[in-house]
Amino acid sequence: MKDTVTQLLEAAIAALQADGVLPADQTFTPNVDNTRDKAHGDFATNIALATAKAAGKPPRQLAEALIDKLPASKAVQKVEIAGPGFINFFMSDASSFDIVRTIIESGENYGRNDNGQGESVQIEFVSANPTGPLHVGHGRGAAIGDCLARLLQANGYKVSREFYYNDAGAQIDNLALSVQARAQGKTPDDEGWPADGYRGDYIIDVAKAYLAGETVTADDREVTAKADAGDLDAIKAFAVAYLRREQDLDLKAFGVEFDVYFLESSLYSGGKVEETVRMLTDNGYTYEKEGATWLRTTEFGDDKDRVMRKTDGGYTYFLPDVAYHLDKWRRGYTTVINEQGADHHSTVTRVRAGLQALKTGIPQGWPEYVLHQMVLVTRSGEEVKLSKRAGSYVTLRDLIDEVGRDATRFFLAARRVDSQLTFDIDLARSQTNENPVYYIQYAHARICSVLRKLGAEGVQVDRQALAERLDGLALEEERDLANRLAQYPELIANAAAQREPHHVTHYLRDLAGQFHTYYNAHKVLVEDESIRDARVALCLAVQQVLVNGLSLIGVGAPEEM
RNA sequence: GCGCCCGUAGCUCAGCUGGAUAGAGCAACGGCCUUCUAAGCCGUGGGUCGUAGGUUCGAGUCCUACCGGGCGCGCCA
Numbered sequence: 001m002k003d004t005v006t007q008l009l010e011a012a013i014a015a016l017q018a019d020g021v022l023p024a025d026q027t028f029t030p031n032v033d034n035t036r037d038k039a040h041g042d043f044a045t046n047i048a049l050a051t052a053k054a055a056g057k058p059p060r061q062l063a064e065a066l067i068d069k070l071p072a073s074k075a076v077q078k079v080e081i082a083g084p085g086f087i088n089f090f091m092s093d094a095s096s097f098d099i100v101r102t103i104i105e106s107g108e109n110y111g112r113n114d115n116g117q118g119e120s121v122q123i124e125f126v127s128a129n130p131t132g133p134l135h136v137g138h139g140r141g142a143a144i145g146d147c148l149a150r151l152l153q154a155n156g157y158k159v160s161r162e163f164y165y166n167d168a169g170a171q172i173d174n175l176a177l178s179v180q181a182r183a184q185g186k187t188p189d190d191e192g193w194p195a196d197g198y199r200g201d202y203i204i205d206v207a208k209a210y211l212a213g214e215t216v217t218a219d220d221r222e223v224t225a226k227a228d229a230g231d232l233d234a235i236k237a238f239a240v241a242y243l244r245r246e247q248d249l250d251l252k253a254f255g256v257e258f259d260v261y262f263l264e265s266s267l268y269s270g271g272k273v274e275e276t277v278r279m280l281t282d283n284g285y286t287y288e289k290e291g292a293t294w295l296r297t298t299e300f301g302d303d304k305d306r307v308m309r310k311t312d313g314g315y316t317y318f319l320p321d322v323a324y325h326l327d328k329w330r331r332g333y334t335t336v337i338n339e340q341g342a343d344h345h346s347t348v349t350r351v352r353a354g355l356q357a358l359k360t361g362i363p364q365g366w367p368e369y370v371l372h373q374m375v376l377v378t379r380s381g382e383e384v385k386l387s388k389r390a391g392s393y394v395t396l397r398d399l400i401d402e403v404g405r406d407a408t409r410f411f412l413a414a415r416r417v418d419s420q421l422t423f424d425i426d427l428a429r430s431q432t433n434e435n436p437v438y439y440i441q442y443a444h445a446r447i448c449s450v451l452r453k454l455g456a457e458g459v460q461v462d463r464q465a466l467a468e469r470l471d472g473l474a475l476e477e478e479r480d481l482a483n484r485l486a487q488y489p490e491l492i493a494n495a496a497a498q499r500e501p502h503h504v505t506h507y508l509r510d511l512a513g514q515f516h517t518y519y520n521a522h523k524v525l526v527e528d529e530s531i532r533d534a535r536v537a538l539c540l541a542v543q544q545v546l547v548n549g550l551s552l553i554g555v556g557a558p559e560e561m
Numbered sequence: 562g563c564g565c566c567c568g569u570a571g572c573u574c575a576g577c578u579g580g581a582u583a584g585a586g587c588a589a590c591g592g593c594c595u596u597c598u599a600a601g602c603c604g605u606g607g608g609u610c611g612u613a614g615g616u617u618c619g620a621g622u623c624c625u626a627c628c629g630g631g632c633g634c635g636c637c638a
Contacts, residue, residue, distance in 0.1 A: 037581075046580060049618070059618075083581045084618065129638070166638070264638095292636055303564070303634085310636040317638045345565055346633055373566065374631070415574075418566055420631065422573070427587085431600055434587060442600050450597050494577060506575060510585080520593090520602040561600060 001099070001486055004075050005032050005043045005089050012069035013047070021065055022055050034487060041080065041088035042096070042483060048085040059085025097473045099486040103541040104467040111492045111548050116157030122328060123149050125339035126251070126258075127164045130243040131175045132390055133202060134250050136375045136412075137341050139396035140421065143412035143553075144372055145339040146256045147501035150552045155496040157335075163258045164324065167240050168265040169317075174198065175243075176236035182207035183229040200391035206242045210235060218244035220261035250397050254405060255554040267323045273315060276323040276358070277308070285357040300353035321347065322354035329355070329362055336367035337499065342418075345371055370499050372417040379425040403428040406555045410437045413553050414505040436509050440546065441558055443512035443519075447543040448559040450524050454536065457525075463540060472534030477518040481538060484511050488545050492552075501553070508549045515542050 009030035016022045030047045048063035055062050063081045070079065075095035080088045103110045125145025128138050149159045166172065177194040186192055188199040197203075209216070215224040216238070223241035226234035251257070267273050280286050285296045286308070293309035308319045328336050340347075348369050355362045377384040377394045387395045399408045407428040414436070415421045431438055451461055473482070488507070495503040524535040547557045 031578085031580095033577085033580080035581095036576095036584085040581070044581085049580075052618080086581065169638075171638070290636085294636095307636045312636080314636085316636060321638090341632090342566065343632055344638080347638090349564090371566085416567095419574085420567070424573080427573085435600080436586075438600055439586090442598080446598065446601085453597050490577085498577085500577095502575085503577080506585085510575095513585080516601055517603090519597085520599090523597065525597050561598075 001075065001091060001095060002032050002034075002043060002490070004073065004095075005045070006030055008070050008073055008076070009045060009047060009066070011071050012066045015069040016055075016065060021057070021062075022051060026054060028054075034483075035088065040082060040086070041078070041090040043089040043091070044082075044086050045089075046086060048081075048087060052085065063087050093474065093479070096479055096482050096486075097470045099482050100470055100473070100537050100541040101467040103485060103544050104463050104537060107544060108548060108551075110544060111489045112154045112156070113489065113493060114156035115493060115496075116152065116155050119157055119335065120160065120333060121152055121157045121335040121337065122160045122162055122331075122333045123152070123337045123339060124162045124164055124328075126247075126256075127340070128247060129166050129171055130240045130247065131171050132198060132200060132243065133387075134247050134396040135390065135393040136377055136396060136399065136423065137372075139254070139399060139408065140372050140375050140412045141339050141341065142251060142254055142256045142396070143409050144370065144417055144501055147413050147504065147553050148337065148339065148370065148496075148499060150554070151492065151496040151501060151504070154492055154552060157496075160260060161256075161258045162260040162262055164262045164264070165244075166264040166317075168263075168268070172236060172240060175239050176232050178203050179206045179210060179235050179239045180229060180232060183211055183235070200389060202243075202246075202389050206239050209242060210238050216241045216245045219248045219258070220244065250395075250400070253400050254396065254409065262324065264320050264324070267320045267327070272323045272327060273320055276319065276326060276354075277315075279358050279360075280308070280322075280354070283357055283359050295354060295357065297350055297353035297357070300349075300356040302349050302353045306350055318347065318350050318354065321351050322358070325351055325355055325367060326358060326360070326362075328367070329360070334366075337370055338367055339370045339372070342371040342373050368499070370417055373420040375412070375421045375423055377423045377425065384425070399423070399425075399428075406441070407435065407437045409554050410505060413501050416500065416502050436505070437555065438561070439516075440508045440512040440550065441556070442561055443515045444543060444546045444550075444557045445559060445561045446519060447515075447539045447546075450536070450539055454525060461536070461540075466533055466537040466540065469530065469533040470537055472528070472531035473538060475518075475522060477514070477521055478535075478538060481511075481514050481518055481542060484514055485541055485545055488549070504549055504552050508546065511542065511545060511549070 013022065013028050013030065017024045022028065028047065028051055030045050032043050032045050035041055035044050048059045048066060052059040052062055060081055063085045067079050067081065067087065075091055076089055077092040078090040082088050123145055125141050126138050128134055149161050152159050174194065174196060175198060178197040181193055181197060182203050188197065210225040211227050211229065213225045213227040215222065218241050221241050221244060223238050225238045228234060280295060285299060287294050291311040292307045294305045295308045297306050298304060306318060307316050309315055355366065356364065384394055387393065387398050389395060403425060411423055411428050427434060454461060491503055491507050495501060524539060526532050550557045
């Protein structure tokens with residue numbers, strides 16, 4: 001409907017250009033906004049204000065000229081000039097309620113578009129190393145990354161979800177030593193416990209399973225324990241598989257699945273690290289200093305050069321990172337989004353600098369980063385810092401077990417990524433209107449209940465037929481609902497383009513609120529069949545949008561509460 | 562000290578590429594169930610948008626400086 005207004009304005013602008021009122025050598029793109037205040041109609045444009053200068057006319061006078069040239073349209077009921085020169089559009093009832101038919105006919109496709117035109121996009125997220133259970137921060141990353149993936153899919157992109165992890169570095173050695181120590185019966189405070197060993201209780205589980213000769217199957221590997229506490233390599237392989245499986249189980253419980261698991265070790269075994277070093281060296285961006293090899297990242301905006309090969313001959317983490325991203329580029333992804341915690345912010349400049357130094361035509365701002373800020377967990381107003389299993393942090397599993405998958409996903413996706421998030425366990429657990437998850441789900445359940453009642457009265461719900469029976473809609477609350485529903489596709493396009501999943505949760509909250517208001521003020525199943533059918537159709541449309549929106553954040557839409 | 566992020570109602574947060582008197586929920590107070598689920602609805606109060614300048618027809622939104630909080634500043638990932 002906004003498109004209709006935009007087209008009308010474009011026609012008017014063209015007419016004014018033909019008349020010489022507006023310069024013909026410039027392009028004017030009308031900006032059409034949803035109004036905040038209903039007194040301003042359904043849509044408003046500031047085009048007269050924006051072009052007043054170019055036209056050399058006062059905005060209000062220009063607005064009048066524009067209105068004069070607007071083509072006639074059944075969709076528009078009234079047009080007004082307001083304030084300093086805004087043009088307000090009041091849409092006709094019929095055109096406002098037409099969205100209900102569109103939604104019922106489109107079903108789960110309502111809100112989807114083909115902006116992406118099938119382009120392949122890769123999203124890397126979570127990417128936790130297999131050294132322990134996933135923590136809340138990983139949970140936020142999982143919620144945001146997966147929601148972004150679903151949003152992009154809804155916008156016509158082909159999305160690949162990728163999980164990158166290090167299965168071979170110093171941290172993995174440390175993990176193996178920790179498991180070995182537990183297998184030998186040592187505890188973290190004993191003599192001989194590895195320095196910086198992992199102290200969490202989960203290490204005990206790994207050690208027990210190893211000694212018991214268990215076989216573990218993760219999404220990307222399967223390993224049978226050798227049960228020999230002296231074989232560090234065997235322990236390492238088993239511990240990695242064990243913790244990978246545990247992470248997979250947590251992610252599955254969270255409703256998140258990956259298409260690709262990428263191992264840092266494969267970059268070494270496949271010669272990709274060496275190749276990257278050679279390219280950087282050949283391009284003349286490396287130098288030796290103090291026994292190490294450095295990369296001139298300052299050539300590409302970094303504030304100091306970085307070591308890429310340590311004095312001990314090993315590489316710093318950032319070199320495989322560059323090799324990894326070169327690999328992503330060669331896989332053909334022109335759009336790559338990395339979702340990470342903001343504590344890794346410093347790698348952004350470094351990785352991009354390394355990629356520039358390769359001189360392979362990778363664009364400067366590639367890849368994209370979505371960085372989320374820290375998560376603070378509270379209970380009874382107090383910060384929760386520990387979990388029994390992990391020791392030093394709150395795990396994702398703790399939250400899922402305590403507040404459920406739906407609430408956890410919703411809360412972790414509900415805030416802008418660049419602000420810190422306080423996860424209030426009491427609020428997430430509460431089954432009252434304080435809790436937005438239940439509030440939204442309740443709206444859906446109420447609609448289901450109305451439909452059940454209708455069915456119990458012996459009325460068949462024929463969606464297609466109901467979609468044509470909208471004449472009975474006329475109430476103010478109904479128009480408000482229809483207008484809100486009409487905004488959904490734009491929301492989906494915007495949230496995806498801006499990489500801002502939190503808009504979805506806010507929209508659903510608003511939509512549910514408007515529905516509850518309507519539901520309480522007016523009865524759906526009234527005697528007059530014409531009105532009843534129209535209201536049922538509206539309910540079907542609201543239900544559809546609630547389902548579509550909830551599915552984007554991976555939250556269920558229960559039929560009963 | 563340098564870099565990035567944040568600062569909007571008592572609390573938790575929205576505010577779409579600058580737009581018309583700044584919004585929502587919770588908390589507080591007062592109402593609404595013989596009617597499709599009260600896990601709901603209606604009403605009332607509550608603000609120098611951290612501070613000071615600047616840009617312009619117009620700034621919560623853009624620029625600069627400062628104040629306050631978080632994160633990062635490793636030959637750790």
